[in-house]
Amino acid sequence: MSETIAWLPDGTPYSTRFDDRYHGEQGLAQARDVFLHGCGLPAAWAGAQQWRILETGFGFGLNFLATWAAWRADPARPRLLHFVSLEAWPVSADDLLRAAQRHPELADLAQELHAQYWGLLPGIHRLWLDDGHVLLTLCIGDAQALLRQQLWEVDAVYLDGFNPQRNPAIWSPETLKAMARHCRRGTRLATWTVARSVRDALTQCGFQVEMVPGLPPKRDNLRACYDPHWQPRSSRQAPEFTQPARCLVLGAGLAGATAAASLARRGWQVTLLDAARTPAAGASGLPVGLFAPHLSPDDNLFARVSRAGVRAMLQQSGALLQAGVDWNPAGVLERRPAGELGLPAAWADGPGTDWSQAAGADHLAAAGLPLDTSACWHTRAGWVCPARLIARLLAQPGIALRPNSPVARLQHTSPSLWQVLDGTGAVLAEAELVVVAAGPASNALLAQLAGPRLPLQSVRGQMSWGLQPEPAPGLPPFAVNGGGALMAHVPCEGALAWHMGATFERDVERLPMTIAEQADAHMHNWQRLQALVPTAAATLRPAFAPGGDLRAWSGVRCTSQDRMPIVGPVDAAALPGLWISTAMGARGLTRAVLCAELLAARLMGEPLPVETKLARAMGTERL
Known part of the structure; x- marks a missing residue:
């Protein structure tokens, strides 16, 4: 589902699919005059x-870039700008950047967009x-289907697309x-077309x-305001909060820390409480962990x-961490069963290869x-x-x-x-909102309120690790997983370390592990590493031999019966x-x-970061 672009002699991009040109020299002026100013912005x-x-219609993102630039320049701007855009046939990242070169004042923003446009x-x-x-929020697919499936509420609409005669759908x-399903009373709309059919449909x-x-x-453009003569019906649930307030987050692991950061970025005053002396004292305290996509043929x-x-x-990691020290997004090699790469057939030539492909x-x-060897390479x-x-x-x-601060x-x-x-x-503290992110201990807190008992399961695991010998032949420069995971060349104690694991013991919470349990883990x-x-x-054989320099880390992860996180x-x-927010399982860094x-x-009535169907699969309401 990608667009093929022809570039005209004057530098204007042209859609061969719809036999129509994208906005040319007027593109930036149109973005500002027709859409931005047309919606009162x-x-x-x-x-x-x-x-x-x-x-x-996202096209080359010019309307978005112009809106982003206006937001940046406005001292009275909102704390958060949400821009939801539909696109059935996305242009390539290179074409996106080439189109932006016509507008040097947008060059920095276009580069930042280009880095994530994959x-x-x-x-x-x-x-x-x-x-x-x-x-x-880029929504790739048929516009009508996407609009029917999602539950956004928006403050403004940029009604854009190719000429109605070229793309009537x-x-x-x-x-x-x-589209009107996503509007509140007072939502403004702007478009460049004044076609009678469009005016009549909007009125209806x-x-x-x-x-x-x-x-x-x-000669003319179109502006509109959503103000029906009837009371609009909505399947959207009203947000619990419309303004930031105080929040208590219980648990200083990954689930709690990420929740605290997301709320604080929106203006909440967050107090995070944990029973331990330091953050990441539980399962999130493992020395190093993987993040990688899961593969499924369907x-x-x-x-x-x-x-x-x-x-x-x-x-998030790119914004906060130092590559090669705190993290390394260099890719992951996943070993797969023979003949079962798990790659959807449609990924053979397209955007799916940006994520995963057969290992070279x-x-x-x-x-x-x-x-x-049957294996996949996960680029991201x-x-x-x-x-x-x-x-x-x-x-x-x-x-x-x-x-x-044990609660x-x-x-x-x-x-x-x-x-x-x-x-x-x-x-200990009080607030208008409490977010429980206490892993397996979450049910004990909820039980006192006669709240629902969540289907949580404890999973104990141990990671084996040690400092690398010098030299260290045979240790891959990237992580390898599939029946365990090996991560090497991780900075530690002024040297480099390797990590292998972790074991998986369901319904076991007891820590610390006994000497016999550690040896068994x-x-x-070791057996998984050999395979x-x-x-x-x-x-690494000397490290696993009796008397070797072998270290251990163990913790108890929290998962759900359907292996999906629980949020809501x-x-x-x-x-x-x-x-x-809990039940991240063994994929906490991914989730x-x-x-x-x-x-x-x-919580605050924003457009969701995933399809409604995926949000429901992670939501508390499914339980």
């Missing part, structure tokens, strides 16, 4: 907490720009009706329509959630594996030191960390206030202001940032 968003724009498979992609204050009454959908002077050589929900999570993780000879050779994947990520997240403005009980003192108490009954990891990367096993309100009717953004978006 930037004046309309002054002082708002957030502003949500829906666009019906892997645009059908579905929804959240691009995190301007330190997370500008969120571009985008201007059809059915598409415009689906509840818009008050007017023609205004156009940008020469066009590209199921699990796989699509994993890709959204990887994109979110890349964006160079990657197999670098891992010391035979060239006929790597390793992260979770404790370092958590430390950077908690250093964000608006977050106060309270270690050594024994939650108390709902009024419809809008929660308190957390210690074991003596003393109040080391043996399990996974034989050349590395040869190098605990019981919106009976326990308002009580939310949860945590996405779950935090999903929690914040649902």
Whole structure:
């Protein structure tokens, strides 16, 4: 689903699919005059907490770039700018950048957009720009279908697309009706076309329509405001909060730290409480972990959630961490069963290869594996030191960390206030919102409120690790997984370290592990290492031998029965202001940032970072 662009002699891009030119020399002027000013911007968003724009055709992103530039230049801008754009046939990243070169004043923004403009498979992609204050939600697919499936509420609409005679579907009454579902009373709309069919359809959908002077050589443009004579029906649930307030996050692991950071970025005053002396004292304290997409031939929900999570993780880590020290997004080689690569057939030639593809000879050779090994190469994947990520997240403005603060009980003192108490009954803190991110301990807190018992499962695991010998032949320059995971060349104690693991013991919580249990887990990891990367096993054999320099880390992960995370309100009717984010399982680094953004978006009525179907698959309401 990609667009083929022809470039005319004057430098104007031309769509061979629709036999029509994209906006030429007037492109930037049109973006500002027709769309931005046509929707009353930037004046309309002054002082708002957030502003949500829906666009019906992304094209080369010129309307988005112009809006982003106006947001940056406005001292009264909203804290958060949401730009949701539909596109059935995305242009290539190179064409995107080439088109932006016609407008030097947008060059820096175009470069930032270009860096994230990849892997645009059908579905929804959240691009995190301007330190997370500008969120571009690219929706790839048929506009009418996407508009019917999602539950956005927007403040402005840029009605854009090719000429109605060239692409009538985008201007059809059915598409415009689906678009109107996402408008609130007062939502403004602007477009360059004044076609009678479009005016009539908008009027029928509840818009008050007017023609205004156009940008020469066009005589007229169209502006409209959603103000139907009837009471609009909506399947959207009203957000629990429209303005930031105080929040208590319980648990300083990945789930809690990412939730705290996402809320603080939106203006919340967050207090994070944890029983331990330092953050990342539980399962999130492993020395290093992987983030990588999951593969499924039918590209199921699990796989699509994993890709959204990887994109979110890349964006957050790229903003906070030092490559090669705190993290390394150099890719991951995944060994697969013979003949079962797990790649969807449609990925053979397209944006799917930006994510994963059959491993090439160079990657197999670098891992010391035979060239006929069944394996996939995940380009957008790597390793992260979770404790370092958590430390950077908690250093964000608006977050106060309270270690050594074990919470024994939650108390709902009024419809809008929660308190957390210690074991003596003393109040530790109070706030309008509580987010429980306590892993396996979450159910114990909820049980005291007669809340639902979540289907959580504890999974104990041990990682084997040690400092690398010098030299260290056979240790791949990237992570390798598939029946365990090997991560080498991780900076540690002034040297480099390797890590192998982790074991997987369901329904076991006991820590610390006994000496016998540790030895058994080391043996399990050793056996997996020999099967996974034989050349590395040869190098690390002395470490696993009796008396070798072998170290261990163990922790208890939290997962759910359906292997999906659990994010959302605990019981919106009976326990308002009580939310949860947990059950990241063994994929916490892949899921945590996405779950935090999903929690914040649902809480405050923002466009979601994933399709509605995926959000429901992770939501508390499914349980």
